[in-house]
Amino acid sequence: MDPLYNITDLSSDGRGVTRNAVGQVAFITGAIPGDRVTAVFGRAVHKGPIPGRVKEIVHPSPDRIDHPCPHYAEGCPASPLGAMRYEAELIWKRKRIIETLRRIGRISNPPVTDPLPSPKSWGYRGRVELQLVWKDDKWRLAYYGPDGPVAVGNCPLAVEAVQKALKSLNNGLDQILTPARFQLDNLGGLIREMRLMVRDNGRGEAIAQLFLVSPSEQITEYQPLVQWLNGGDLAGWRISRTPQMDTRMILSTVIAEAGNPKVLFELGESSLEVEPTVFTQVNRFLTQSLIEITLETIPRRSRVLDLYGGFGMFALAHAMRGGRAMVVESSREALDAGSEFMSRNHLAVNYVYQDLDHRRFRYQDMKLFDALIVDPPRSGISSGIRRQMNAAAPRRIVYVSCHPAAMARDIAALSTYTIVSINPVDMFPNTPEIETVVVLERLF
Numbered sequence: 001m002d003p004l005y006n007i008t009d010l011s012s013d014g015r016g017v018t019r020n021a022v023g024q025v026a027f028i029t030g031a032i033p034g035d036r037v038t039a040v041f042g043r044a045v046h047k048g049p050i051p052g053r054v055k056e057i058v059h060p061s062p063d064r065i066d067h068p069c070p071h072y073a074e075g076c077p078a079s080p081l082g083a084m085r086y087e088a089e090l091i092w093k094r095k096r097i098i099e100t101l102r103r104i105g106r107i108s109n110p111p112v113t114d115p116l117p118s119p120k121s122w123g124y125r126g127r128v129e130l131q132l133v134w135k136d137d138k139w140r141l142a143y144y145g146p147d148g149p150v151a152v153g154n155c156p157l158a159v160e161a162v163q164k165a166l167k168s169l170n171n172g173l174d175q176i177l178t179p180a181r182f183q184l185d186n187l188g189g190l191i192r193e194m195r196l197m198v199r200d201n202g203r204g205e206a207i208a209q210l211f212l213v214s215p216s217e218q219i220t221e222y223q224p225l226v227q228w229l230n231g232g233d234l235a236g237w238r239i240s241r242t243p244q245m246d247t248r249m250i251l252s253t254v255i256a257e258a259g260n261p262k263v264l265f266e267l268g269e270s271s272l273e274v275e276p277t278v279f280t281q282v283n284r285f286l287t288q289s290l291i292e293i294t295l296e297t298i299p300r301r302s303r304v305l306d307l308y309g310g311f312g313m314f315a316l317a318h319a320m321r322g323g324r325a326m327v328v329e330s331s332r333e334a335l336d337a338g339s340e341f342m343s344r345n346h347l348a349v350n351y352v353y354q355d356l357d358h359r360r361f362r363y364q365d366m367k368l369f370d371a372l373i374v375d376p377p378r379s380g381i382s383s384g385i386r387r388q389m390n391a392a393a394p395r396r397i398v399y400v401s402c403h404p405a406a407m408a409r410d411i412a413a414l415s416t417y418t419i420v421s422i423n424p425v426d427m428f429p430n431t432p433e434i435e436t437v438v439v440l441e442r443l444f
Helices: 086-103 160-177 223-230 287-295 313-320 332-345 383-392 404-413
Strands: 016-019 025-029 036-041 050-059 127-135 138-145 148-151 193-200 206-213 236-242 253-259 263-267 270-274 303-307 324-329 349-353 371-374 396-401 417-425 435-442
Touching: 025 036, 086 404, 086 417, 127 148, 127 160, 138 160, 160 193, 160 206, 160 223, 206 223, 223 236, 223 253, 263 313, 270 332, 287 313, 287 396, 287 417, 287 435, 303 313, 313 324, 313 332, 313 349, 324 332, 332 349, 383 404, 396 404, 404 435
Parallel strands: 025 050, 206 236, 303 324, 303 371, 324 349, 371 396
Antiparallel strands: 016 025, 036 050, 127 138, 127 193, 138 148, 193 206, 236 253, 263 270, 396 435, 417 435
């Protein structure tokens, strides 16, 4: 008889946590807290938890519900909390933030409020990214799970327009790419990886951005990809070459496009149009709430410095209520979009191009600003910027983060500040991710 494993918690990536017979920690894909399961384990790693997957749920958790996506049972990692009651998910997310701040941030009693829930727990996500992989002698759109790529026909996390586009693109894989035997070898090995991003364009339609990872600028034989995208239910699409996947959003070259691949973002009573590679929040149903929570402790007519600011979502919203702001960002496309909106609406916002991961902020003394908003990538704030913030940042900092561990590390390093409030906003239902807004006040 297979041994039973009691699932006591979730890992940061949403796998069930348990211990095996000799006390080793194991992460079980497909399990949630309260489950009692049998499991199949993979190869033990040199360090860290043993990976495994559910073989049978013998005694389901009282918080377990039916997962609406058939790919969940196949190991798709996109929505591991979709088998958990949403109320229980929100409780776990608050607990995760508290425990992370205690363990990494050395904060004994962090004042974390209950997360603001999303109005929609499914059909909310305006952007999905999938790998284009050759699997079982066919091209497939896939998420990468612990055991490799999982082919997906659709994703219930996505808004309706994105789901509709994914369905048509999946049909096209069978009708166009696979019969044409389009493979990476056809291009002389020039393409190392292909990733497709499908986005809601803000008009109730979908657009697609296909990234081809290649060190070469001589990619020419990509006509089957053009034919495939033309057959999708898309308002526009773009194919871009990028030297490496990690820099695809800020370092890519357009090699083909059709229709209008841009995204409309509404801000107040106006709107701006951004390139498909420009970051916007994935959950438009909570974006306005996130803006309001971020700005609520900042005086209306104050001067704000917005680091890692993108096109300036927070800065522009602040200026629209009478304030002034400076946005610092490394994406020129984001800066161009924000600058156009600022000029058209006569707002007091300045834009500065700078890569904050490699250089300190040098344009003005941070203390000349009344408040600092920082919304860094998942890796958090660079060490140089943290030191600069400690020495010269303004009285108030509002830190917006989607990565609790990086956030806890950064807050611990900001020793000249104390925490005023911590407000989670659940921008990512049915996933382990959580957006958090932390307000910090200078001690001295």
